[in-house]
Amino acid sequence: MVQSSNAAGAKTPDFHIDPEAYDRMYAQSVNDPATFWGEHGKRLDWIKPYTRVKNTSFAYDDVSIKWFEDGTLNVAANCVDRHLATRGDQTAIIWEPDSPDEEALHISYKELHSQVSKMANVLKSMGVGKGDRVVIYLPMIPEAAYSMLACARIGAIHSIVFAGFSPDALGARVNGCDAKVVITADHAPRGGRATKLKDNVNQALLHDVDDVKCLVVKRTGGQIAWREGLDFWWHEEAAKVSADCPPEEMNAEDPLFILYTSGSTGQPKGVVHTSGGYLAYAAMTHEYIFDYHEGDIYWCTADVGWVTGHSYIVYGPLANGATTVMFEGVPTYPDAGRFWQVCEKHKVTQFYTAPTAIRALMGKGIGPVEGSDLSSLRLLGSVGEPINPEAWNWYNENVGKGKCPIVDTWWQTETGGILITPLPGVTKPKPGSATKPFFGVTPVILDDQGNELSGATEGVLCIKDSWPGQMRTVWGDHARFVSTYFEMFKGYYFTGDGCRRDEDGDYWITGRVDDVINVSGHRMGTAEVESALVAHATVSEAAVVGYPHDIKGQGIYCYVTLMDGVEATDELRTELANWVRTEIGPIAKPDVIQWAPGLPKTRSGKIMRRILRKIAENDYDSLGDTSTLADPSVVEELISNRAALA
Ligand code: WTA
8 A cells, every 4th residue: 555645744544545446346337337336336225225226328319328327325324414423523515704703603414414414404495395496506605515415315306506606697597497486695704705696586586486495594693685575584484493303205316406517509408417426426435535544634625517517516525524624705815815724624534626626726836736745635636627727836835845646636516526537545646637547447549530549649539438426317318428528529428528548548537629718727618708709789790719828728719790880989898798797697797808890701601610719719820721711811800910919
């Protein structure tokens, strides 16, 4: 066994596996997945144990994914109840508030059990039952975890909407899954400012879902508008119910949650994850990849509004009986040392964040890092986008002091858990590479025609066979699930990412090959931004592409054609940027808007985004063949407009 050590040189636990064990386990996991997962599925407590482990097909005319299909369990009981006997008094959640002046909370497994049970009873009293949908629109407060687990306890399906999304985006999601209840808070403090969350909910529900009930957590006591008869205070309702709520027996394949995510076309789709396979996969990856051991203080800085928060703040860690840190704030408030102050304060052992945060903090110099004692750290993680070697090195040297393994974890909302990643104790680090597949994961690189490429090569990344954490369907639209992920390359799960494999067999993700852009680690469909733009009265047509951005990874670059007679002014440009911000949310605010008298189109009317991407990148030499354009002169015009912008 390889021994890990932290910066203080203290003796730390053995890694779970070594290179020999990885090879052996990986081989079994892909050659005999039923035996492998049959064994590892036992890490959960089952009410009725499964006998069928894997029943999956990627065949285009018969896509169907089922794991542990005849087993029953309850996810909340696995994350809470089963720990009570052995660790009832251990801290389950450390909550660190937005302001360091407010006190942090330590919530024990016992306390978590009581809060989750009460929340479950409150939801029941509001009419929520097995299979009903509940939308959660909360800041990063403990009630977010209580809500998720309360739904799981009674078999309701939660759908979290990131608290940064606009009322319109929220309304679309409440409608999309036909939610019975929305759980929200009065105001959401973040970075010293408060968002009026409840007001956003009121606005969202105004349209055609105004009978949806709302459970409101009092976070700040700020002013809100109340809908009599429909709105309920969490603290008042909690006082009326018992702290005893027996967990519902659920089938392994019953949906646990829906999470809306952006794709290359149309509106966001509801990714559906189910109970048994998802939880087993989240828990196992959490333990092995983050080298999780008893007594560790594990911190993932994501938001529960994204899949990372689901799998690696709540479900994975709590299934493992871990202590998980939940942070309400932002890395730069009150100053750029906040992350490191929190690491020191809570003696964090594993720290998991996004490259965009690392790059932003890198820009502030090493002063803020050196101000804190980081000797408790044993492992660092990265997720959301490719980490550039410069940021990797900075993270390694200044945060990890050269002694912490770094796991660059590649995965997606759809995959439920991490698929490609270094493993501590196993993998030789390679800055910028996600390296090797986790157990049971079979990555392949295909050419455009769908041929599998071997050896060192580059192409699109697909996965050949199912793993337990995989999404099962798109909510209410199985045909869309099949056409999005299984149509382009028949027999494979298509990830939407480009990828290179080097001579050592290590994988390097090169970014999306579809019309999805990755802004500060957040996925955005260019189609969503385009439809927001054309919804403005002055806009006739819009095309949106990503372009390289120093901090955000990718920025949002919009080409806008105005209606005849509308004057292209700087004021209008600002108005349009703010318009998109209100339509979707602050993360979707365009970075650049370029006026485009015309857009490059093929004779059949298809916009040639390849050309628009090159112009946005200021890369005019490799525009490729423009002769198929209906009107090649628009390209010249766009290039000269681009020059005027720069
Ligand atoms: C990108 C986030 C390179 C990728 C968990 C993927 C990454 C998309 C990495 C999914 C990584 C995520 N290296 N690229 N380590 N992690 N991505 O659904 O393009 O929000 O397809 O899930 O993020 O984003 P999502």
